[in-house]
Amino acid sequence: MKITQVILKDLPEILRVEQMGFNQAEAGTETQYRQRIDKLAETFLVARSDGQVAGFVVGPAVKEQFVEDWMYQDTPTNLVTGGNQIIFTIAVDPKFQGQHVGTQLLQAIESKAQTSQRKIIALTSLEKNLPFYLKNDFVNQGAAESTHAGETWFNLVKKLY
Structure with missing residues (x-):
């Protein structure tokens, strides 16, 4: 497994993995992912196995x-530095689940966050995924204010410093 920064050529595979992991209301659109590739390339990491996208993690570093x-x-x-690393999405192709791809992606984004002196990594999760995080x-910081996709989301935080 190799983890690298995203490239635009990855977009079709990213969308495929996204749509397998999230329902239509939850999933990001092609337009959103093009914007994320353009604006967040440094914090958009892709796990590859034999050239195939096995999973990805993406999110901005913000205040x-x-x-x-x-x-x-x-x-x-x-x-550029400081602030907090947010994770919008972490998704793994079902063919690669159970192989620690998600954990490796979290470790890779954490390493980047530490190098850039981020204070925390934060994300929202559905209840069914809480054990993984x-x-x-x-x-778990409790229920989020999010109304995304009409779901109940939970704020999760990992302190870095």
């Missing part, structure tokens, strides 16, 4: 402590 719904529609620009040392 805000938690994911906010507006960020999904208008992708923020990454801070808790196993990866995130702390």
